[in-house]
Amino acid sequence: MTDASPIRAQLPGTPRSLVDACQDELIAGLMDYVSQPAVSATGEGFPAATDRALEEVKRAGLTPTVLVGDGRPLVVGHRAGPAGAPHVLIYGHYDVQPTGPRELWDSDPFAPVVRDGRIWGRGTGDNKGQHYAHLQALRLFDEHAGALPCSVTVVLDGEEEIGSPSLAGILRAHPERFDCDLVVWSDRSVHESGEWCVSHGVRGMLRLGLRATGAGRPLHSGNFGNVAPNPAWQLVQALACLKDAGGRVLVEGFEDGREPLSDTDRAAFTALPLDLPQVLGDIGLTEMDPAFNGLSFYERLADRPTLTINGITTGDVDRTIIPDTAEAGIDIRLTAGQDPQTVFERVAAHLRTHAPEVTVTKKGGVPASRTPIDNPYTPRVARAISRVSGRDPLLIPAYGGTLPDWIFTGILGVPSIGLPLANADQANHAPNENLRVDYFLDATAICMELLLELGD
Numbered sequence: 138m139t140d141a142s143p144i145r146a147q148l149p150g151t152p153r154s155l156v157d158a159c160q161d162e163l164i165a166g167l168m169d170y171v172s173q174p175a176v177s178a179t180g181e182g183f184p185a186a187t188d189r190a191l192e193e194v195k196r197a198g199l200t201p202t203v204l205v206g207d208g209r210p211l212v213v214g215h216r217a218g219p220a221g222a223p224h225v226l227i228y229g230h231y232d233v234q235p236t237g238p239r240e241l242w243d244s245d246p247f248a249p250v251v252r253d254g255r256i257w258g259r260g261t262g263d264n265k266g267q268h269y270a271h272l273q274a275l276r277l278f279d280e281h282a283g284a285l286p287c288s289v290t291v292v293l294d295g296e297e298e299i300g301s302p303s304l305a306g307i308l309r310a311h312p313e314r315f316d317c318d319l320v321v322w323s324d325r326s327v328h329e330s331g332e333w334c335v336s337h338g339v340r341g342m343l344r345l346g347l348r349a350t351g352a353g354r355p356l357h358s359g360n361f362g363n364v365a366p367n368p369a370w371q372l373v374q375a376l377a378c379l380k381d382a383g384g385r386v387l388v389e390g391f392e393d394g395r396e397p398l399s400d401t402d403r404a405a406f407t408a409l410p411l412d413l414p415q416v417l418g419d420i421g422l423t424e425m426d427p428a429f430n431g432l433s434f435y436e437r438l439a440d441r442p443t444l445t446i447n448g449i450t451t452g453d454v455d456r457t458i459i460p461d462t463a464e465a466g467i468d469i470r471l472t473a474g475q476d477p478q479t480v481f482e483r484v485a486a487h488l489r490t491h492a493p494e495v496t497v498t499k500k501g502g503v504p505a506s507r508t509p510i511d512n513p514y515t516p517r518v519a520r521a522i523s524r525v526s527g528r529d530p531l532l533i534p535a536y537g538g539t540l541p542d543w544i545f546t547g548i549l550g551v552p553s554i555g556l557p558l559a560n561a562d563q564a565n566h567a568p569n570e571n572l573r574v575d576y577f578l579d580a581t582a583i584c585m586e587l588l589l590e591l592g593d
């Protein structure tokens with residue numbers, strides 16, 4: 138009898154009906170919020186952007202706090218629920234990506250408009266629309282019930298789009314502000330099929346720089362060929378020593394610590410819709426990298442680390458010179474259980490042995506994160522979605538990409554569940570970013586149902 142929730146009984150309607158009754162107000166409110174620029178990379182819109190996020194947290198009935206690290210402030214809001222009810226921390230971010238060239242936008246990125254059933258503007262999907270749905274769900278509880286079904290802390294990051302450099306430090310400095318039983322983050326998009334989904338992890342990332350140096354300046358290849366060493370050869374040989382011709386990584390212990398997918402994870406991946414020929418066709422390919430033959434699409438993305446040459450810079454393809462320097466960028470996507478520092482030390486040791494003339498620097502490392510798919514909260518999140526959509530969501534064990542999710546699972550030590558609320562074609566980071574109005578309204582109702590499910 139989940140409907141026995143006292144708060145549910147106090148509401149003058151279902152979450153769906155309450156959201157529908159105030160939809161014009163919700164859409165207008167989001168458009169106004171999006172009109173405040175908040176570009177963390179350039180500072181456009183700051184510090185007003187922080188004040189505005191704080192204002193939204195207050196309007197949602199939460200007690201607001203601003204926590205400042207070295208960069209853009211973190212906005213936090215808290216409200217206690219009934220004793221014994223779980224405490225959920227909802228994570229989103231109020232900063233946005235730069236707009237890019239304005240002429241590529243069909244309307245002003247900071248003067249949002251509604252067109253073709255979508256709200257267009259920078260930050261509509263990534264991420265203001267998503268955390269605004271949570272904030273409006275909280276406001277509706279405040280307005281109609283004067284209380285929340287469970288305890289809630291909302292954390293709005295001001296630096297997500299530049300890699301959240303202050304988040305872990307702020308969290309360690311103020312642990313009492315982040316006390317919770319679980320984290321729900323709403324970012325990214327629903328599944329490409331349009332289905333709602335619940336996600337449970339991300340890969341980590343380690344970035345490396347390789348550099349070889351030769352003479353003090355670029356040299357004439359005739360006057361100095363065979364006299365001056367060539368750093369471009371040193372670099373390509375260093376890169377070549379990392380993998381064999383079949384694409385297998387040669388660094389000893391490269392996959393050590395990796396926690397393989399569970400049978401539950403594999404079953405969940407198998408249940409996801411996938412049109413592989415179409416996915417490959419979209420990127421101009423007909424088959425996947427043969428180096429990983431025998432592994433499925435999702436195993437490649439979630440169960441194995443990568444080692445990717447991102448780019449190589451050296452010399453000049455149109456001049457007969459011996460370059461003076463050669464550089465390469467490498468990223469390694471890590472799976473759950475792998476420690477970025479340990480992997481860095483192994484790769485550096487391998488290069489010291491096989492390519493001692495090349496220097497290696499670590500340019501940053503973020504661990505992976507994984508919450509078991511059979512944790513006690515996923516069924517409640519799934520039920521909240523199906524109460525609004527009428528369909529069970531897709532359960533995604535882990536994404537191939539990277540988010541600072543380890544901060545929650547690693548530092549707070551709690552389950553962290555992804556509840557993406559934006560349409561898959563939201564064009565986040567690109568021109569003409571948008572949020573479908575139907576997704577936004579459903580999302581607000583789902584956020585209300587989520588708190589009710591957690592409180593039941």
Ligand SMILES: [Zn+2]
Pocket residue numbers: 234263298565566
């Ligand atoms: Zn983003």
